[in-house]
Amino acid sequence: MQTHSTVTNQTKDTQRLSSIDEIVRAPEFTTLISEWGRLSVTEALRTIQQELRSEDLESKDLSLTSYRDRAIAWLRSHREYGYQRVFNLTGVLIHTNLGRAMLDPDLVQRSVLASTHPTTLEYDLKRGKRGDREAVIRERLCHLTGAESAVVVNNNAAAVWITLNTLAYHKEVIVSRGELIEIGGSFRLPELMLRSETKLVEVGTTNRTWLKDYENAITPEAALLLKVHPSNYSIQGFAHSVSESELINLARREDIPLMLDLGSGALTDLKRFGLPEEPQPKHFIDLGVDLITFSGDKLLGGPQAGIIVGQKQLCEQINSNPLKRALRMDKLSLALLNETLKAYEDPENLQKSVRLMQELNIAPRQLKHRAKHVSAILTEKLPDFEVQIEPADSQLGSGAQPTTSVPTIAVTIAHEKQSRIIDLEQTFRELNPPVIGRISKERLVLDMRGADPLDELLSTLSSLT
Structure with a gap:
């Protein structure tokens, strides 16, 4: 019973x-x-x-x-969280793990029409026939960089790969040992070159490479000289590298194209934001570099893209590569890139359309204003912790100017027990939307450059218990 x-x-x-x-x-x-x-x-x-x-x-x-x-x-x-928006308070502005460059909402809205309506992606209105999907992008890039032509693919690794595969298939590519980079995700240039079916010829040493090293390496099998801009590292001290001008002269003398991988790629003078000068594609095109590759979602502040600019004949060869279709950008990405490049054609109003420029130009008083309100809420919600407002440094991130910092204001949170800081950092990641900071010197650091929109961040922090 x-x-x-x-x-x-x-x-x-x-x-x-x-x-x-x-x-x-x-x-x-x-x-x-x-x-x-x-x-x-x-x-x-x-x-x-x-x-x-x-x-x-x-x-x-x-x-x-x-x-x-x-x-x-x-x-x-x-379950995986999916692509969830977060507050990036890490102090890394172009954070690879958090989506790199943010896009302006108005710019995105204009681009969305390409996905929500039929569009002239590959249609020529003048002729009433099939058109070139990259024509408008090519035109803008040529105008902005002074190049004869341009090609775009889905990221800069693809841009480097297809250039090597097209121009040096089963041939030799000469590059300095000090420029055989590795970037995030264990991506290594030598491995990419191997997959492109080219033969890597290393010259010089890690810290010192001279023009004679390149000269001595040239054989009848040499098809390309490659120079990689150190956008994500810096070799200092007892070091020497060969300038682009020297390599241009060598390339002309030996009738071998010179390719320059700029990596980050900026189309405006960053000195206006208090940063060191970043080499721009136009400068090297004017010098005589044959082909330049760079990213769309780093210092350009646009969508993910691999951009190739340079000689028309070489660009046409790349476009004829059968694998170009496998690497091409989709219509929404092309529309986003078009709107981003269009913004650069109007330097006076660039900041209104490119979010990265807005972030770099935030006034100190605005950062202090954000810190004041964030600190007030955290002091109330975390009585057992020490909350302070301190000067700090932001980084550009994604390999851009690794030795450069941007002055900022941060809210720091400390506790006598380090385990409490680790737990708090996890708690912040579980908020909705998540708040991502960084732990430095046994404190949780929240960079106020990412505290936008402030009212939403304050509301999110108010839910702390």
Whole structure:
């Protein structure tokens, strides 16, 4: 009898559980489904129901709010977050892990028309026939850099790869040992060159390379001279490298193209923002470099793209490579790049359309204003922690000017127990939207350059318990 009674009670309790379909359709779950997807939320609810069936339901909160909270906890533990917006308070402006350059909302809105309506992606209105999908991009890049022609692909690694594969297939490419870079994600230039079916010829040493090293390496199999701008590292002290001018003269003398990988690639003078001068493609095109590659989502402040500018004949060869189609940009990325380049044609109003320029130009008083409000909330919400406002340094990030810092204001949080700081950093990452800072010198540092929009950040921090 005792066993029968227990089973009967469990059956009655189970009948109290709402159906999963009923829960999913509730308004309380609309936002959750939008963020995580219907299938993932449904699986979370099934798991929760199974757990509840094995528990005493009399003492359980079976409200929709409780279900939602448990579903959120399950999703965070068992599912990837997806592409969730965050507050980047790390002090790294172009953060590779956080999406690199941010885009201006108005610029994005203008570009979205390319995806929500039919567009002249590959249609020539003048002739009424098929057109060139990169024609307008090529025109703008030639105007901005002084190059004869241009090619765009989906990122700079692809730009380097297809250039090598096109111009030096089964041939030799000569490059200084000090420029055989590795960037984020263990991406290494020598490995990319191997995949491009070119033969790497290393010259010089890690810290010193001379013109004679290049000269001595040239054979009938040499198809390309490659120079890599040290955008993500710096060799100082007992060092020497060969200038672009020297290599241009050598390339002309030996009738071998010179390729320059600028990496970050800036189309405006960064000195106006208090930063050191960054080499611009136009400068090297004017010098006589044959081909230049650079990124679209670093110092350019645009979408992910690999940009190649230079001699028309060489660009045409690259466009004829059968694998160019596999690396081409989609219509939305092309539209975003077009709008970004268009902004550079109007230098006086560049800051209005390129978010990176806006971030670099934030006034100190505005940073202090943000810090004051953030500090006030954190002091209230974290009484056991020491909250201070301090001067700090931001970095450009993504390999751009690695030795350069940008003065900023930060809110720092300290505690006598380091474990509390580590736990707090994780708590910040679990906020909605997540707040990403950095731990430095046993403190959690929140850079105020990323504290925008301020009212939303303050609201998010107010949810701390």
